[in-house]
Amino acid sequence: MNLTSELRELKDEIRGYASEFGLDFFETFFELLDFDELNEVAAFGGFPTRYPHWRFGMEYEELSKGYSYGLQKIYEMVINNDPCYAYLMNCNALVDQKLVIAHVYAHSDFFKNNLWFSKTDRKMMDKMANHGTKIRRYIEKLGHEKVETFIDVCLTLENLVDYHAPFVKRRDDRRTRAGGEDEEEAALRAGVVRLRSKEYMDRFINPPEFLEAQKRRLEDKIQRKRRFPEDKQKDVLEFLLEYAPLQRWEQEILSMIREEAYYFAPQGMTKIMNEGWATYWHSTLMTQRILKDSELIDYADHHSGTLGTRPGALNPYKVGVELFRDIEDRWNKGKFGKEFDECDDLVAKKNWNRDLGLGRQKIFEVRKIYNDVSFIDTFLNEDFCREQKLFVYRYNPRSGQYEIGDRDFAKVKEQLLYSLTNMGQPFIYVTDGNYSNRGELYLWHKWDGIDLRFDQALDTLKGIHRIWQRPVHLETKEEGRGRLLSFDGENTSIKEITPTQ
Amino acid sequence: MVHKIEKDLLRFKQIVRGKIKKDLRKYITRGELIGKKGKHLVSIPLPQIEIPHFRYGSNKREGVGQGDGEKGTPVGSDGEGNGPGGDQPGEHLLEVDITLEELAKILGEELQLPNIKPRGNKNVVAEKDRYTHIRKTGPESLRHFKRTFKEALRRQLMMGTYDPTKPRILPIREDKRFLSWETKQSPENNAVVIYMMDVSGSMGNEQKEIVRIESFWIDTWLRSQYKNIECRYVVHDAVAKEVDQHTFYHLRESGGTKISSAYELCLKLIQEKFSPYEWNIYPFHFSDGDNWSGKDTSRCAELLEQEILPKANVFCYGQVKSAYGSGQFKGDLDKHFAGDDRLITSEILNRDGILDSIKAFLGKGR
Known part of the structure; x- marks a missing residue:
């Protein structure tokens, strides 16, 4: 449903304020939905239609149950697309709608300007619909069961992508290099290059150990070239797409799932920033322009609900907006740079004010080039950590509860960064596509202290096997000891091994 | 408006239902999962269908939170937040509400239970x-x-x-x-279930739990077949008495066992309150199979043969394995009533045996 005329006027008004403050957004279309429709759209990840899959039904069930028991409510949805689409819930109070519209414009600005979104497909609305049509066609041709089962498999591999891949310029000569002798091989044949020396000095300048090491290095290099893939590859999906024996329809579906994973990735990578930015702007626009006196209480109520915190969880809206405000304040007062950092007079530091007024400019810059990891890494400082009462919680096996473990700044920051890195997912690489020279696939998990869930890992291996069609292995560790999880098409196994890296 | 999501939702529900079907044994043997809510609802907390991924397990799980509190203050049981993989839904359970009728249907399909044909013309x-x-x-x-x-x-x-x-x-x-x-x-059938249980010292808690779970499912099935159903509970050691449901499952007596006392009481109930012309009668008797004497066992057989069996739809005897019981009684009954399909006996060795026992009891459609 289109906006009511009242809301349309309101939208134009808010749009004006947003531009006035320098927000630069995609043209944004609003639609008014009832709760049921909104739940449906939300279950589809914000899109009006997706390919048929039970998982969307499950999400919908959860959302609509949550809504009908009064546990949760979605106020809006925005889609990263050009033009941007946003959905409002039609039963929201007018003041809520104002807040939400302001919020949406800030999201739209973020989508358009943040670097990490720059490679996303801005016509995703159409693309999603196309994916839906294609998969529906496959279903008609091949049967629901078959296609759905394959989608299930693809979805287990959904997170095996490299979130930085869109920004990496690929070496395109990788495959053309296969034939012919390389310079390294030629060098090896000709004998190791010796350093030039007088004869009587040769023993010292080119000692046997040195020559031996040189030779090993060359051999190593050749070995490496023979390896497949040459370097470990994090985009497992891409590797499978390129080399797995897939049928045409399978390849299409896998590539669609990969495409969608890359489309959604930046939203996961900038959750804190994106919500913080939108919250910063809805509060700024509401309090400085939009609000009428009579609406103040309702606005404050809603706004504080958005920013509420629970001890066991970090609210991205809260952390985001506070950090943006902190940055604005610091850059307004000049609380940055060598002079400030090296000042050890706490009182002077506290009252530091150079009246630079660079705050606004700085936060616009921040929204352009940072993602959550770099945002937290660069701007979360000790004062902020203390003021915001951040802490690390950990599981206490004795009480069987999660408890506040530490308020130490370094630990909080480390933990926070750790949980944001790779969106909290384990790092998995393809290291060998021709393991033991039998065309088996060897994956490697970069273990950093936390074990994988082996039951799920084995199921995931089964999924990869479905695609690779040869035995698959995953090297990982369990409490520091090497483990090799394998699936050979019939049986799964877990073996103890010496870690390879 | 027809929602596009409806197909997906239907599909999800089918899968869930299939999962319940597949794991029925698990749900049935884990009695504590089944809680009756109100009158008609049963809620099965069911793991959300989780798509497997390479993901972190729960060892050394830590996260960042925000708020007041000293070191050691609990942060609430859901240590979700921004821990590693904190954006995952984690271990939470999706409650799938299904109605008792639906559950009975699944049970019926899975065990291939035939619908019960009510006896005679006692149907209004x-x-x-x-x-x-x-x-x-x-x-x-x-x-x-x-x-x-x-x-x-x-x-x-x-x-x-x-x-x-x-x-x-x-x-x-x-x-x-x-x-x-x-x-x-629509025929309005009435049925009465008379549960009898041996509560002599040899029936331990585990044995009673098995009886409790089994009678829950029997109840569920019979309720799907009859409009009105009434349950009566009889416990016995050397003497029998009628008790309420709670007492039935929690009473712990000791002493000898005279099974005939229960059968006599059962008969009395039928004669006084549940005329076989108006009621479908289902006596169930659970015991560990130890009886006082061979003489009493003959008395039981006599009672069954002459009085109870002609009046009941079917008489079911479930023998729960216990460490002390001799298990003699089932053998005696089987010998005496060989070939008589009005009496069904089954032995329940442990919780996993419940399902087979239910199938034995109700599989004949009587």
Whole structure:
């Protein structure tokens, strides 16, 4: 449903304020939905239609149950697309709608300007619909069961992508290099290059150990070239797409799932920033322009609900907006740079004010080039950590509860960064596509202290096997000891091994 | 509006239902999962269908939180937040509400239980009218407005008399459609289940739990088959008495075992309150198979043969394995009633045996 005329006027008004403050957004279309429709759209990840899959039904069930028991409510949805689409819930109070519209414009600005979104497909609305049509066609041709089962498999591999891949310029000569002798091989044949020396000095300048090491290095290099893939590859999906024996329809579906994973990735990578930015702007626009006196209480109520915190969880809206405000304040007062950092007079530091007024400019810059990891890494400082009462919680096996473990700044920051890195997912690489020279696939998990869930890992291996069609292995560790999880098409196994890296 | 999501939702529900079917044994043996809510709802906390991923397990799980509190203050049981993989839904359970009827249906499908054919003519039949049809004649009060106008519009379009600029639709007599009804006869069957249990010292907690779980499922099934169902509970050691449900499952007596005392009480109940001409009668007896004496066992057989079996739909005896019971009784019954399908015995070795026992009891459709 289109906006009511009242809301349309309101939208134009808010749009004006947003531009006035320098927000630069995609043209944004609003639609008014009832709760049921909104739940449906939300279950589809914000899109009006997706390919048929039970998982969307499950999400919908959860959302609509949550809504009908009064546990949760979605106020809006925005889609990263050009033009941007946003959905409002039609039963929201007018003041809520104002807040939400302001919020949406800030999201739209973020989508358009943040670097990490720059490679996303801005016509995703159409693309999603196309994916839906294609998969529906496959279903008609091949049967629901078959296609759905394959989608299930693809979805287990959904997170095996490299979130930085869109920004990496690929070496395109990788495959053309296969034939012919390389310079390294030629060098090896000709004998190791010796350093030039007088004869009587040769023993010292080119000692046997040195020559031996040189030779090993060359051999190593050749070995490496023979390896497949040459370097470990994090985009497992891409590797499978390129080399797995897939049928045409399978390849299409896998590539669609990969495409969608890359489309959604930046939203996961900038959750804190994106919500913080939108919250910063809805509060700024509401309090400085939009609000009428009579609406103040309702606005404050809603706004504080958005920013509420629970001890066991970090609210991205809260952390985001506070950090943006902190940055604005610091850059307004000049609380940055060598002079400030090296000042050890706490009182002077506290009252530091150079009246630079660079705050606004700085936060616009921040929204352009940072993602959550770099945002937290660069701007979360000790004062902020203390003021915001951040802490690390950990599981206490004795009480069987999660408890506040530490308020130490370094630990909080480390933990926070750790949980944001790779969106909290384990790092998995393809290291060998021709393991033991039998065309088996060897994956490697970069273990950093936390074990994988082996039951799920084995199921995931089964999924990869479905695609690779040869035995698959995953090297990982369990409490520091090497483990090799394998699936050979019939049986799964877990073996103890010496870690390879 | 028909939602696009509906297909996906339906599919999800099918899968869930299939999962319940597949794991029925698990749910059935884990009695504590089944809690009756109110009168008709049963709620099975069911793991959300989780798509497997390479993901972190729970060892050394830490996260960042925000708020007041000293070191060691609990942060609430859901240590979700921004821990590693904190954006995952984690371990939470999706409650799938299904009705008792649906559960019974799943049970019936899975165990291939036949529907019960109520005995004789002791069924009161109720008639009910339902308006499910459309016809061309009928009283004006039953005119189906929408269908009528649709017909009229169709006719006018065909005759070319419909003018979109002046959309005026006039139904004539042939256009009119009326609601029509169908009379359905629904039999109203009554059934009574008489649960009898041996509570002598040898029946431990585990044995009682097995009885409790099994009777829950028997209840569920019979309720899906009969409109009205009544349950009576009898416990016995050397003497029998009627108790309420709670006492039935929690009483712990000791002493000797005289099974005939229970059967006598059961018979008395039938004679006094549940005339076999009006009721379908289901006596269930659970014991560990130890009886006082061979003489008493003969007395039981006599009671069954002459009094109870002719009156009951089926008599079921479930023998729960216990460390102390001799398990003699089942053998005695089997020998005495060989070939008589009015009496069904089954031995329940442990919780996993419950399902087979239910199938044995109810699989004959009596």
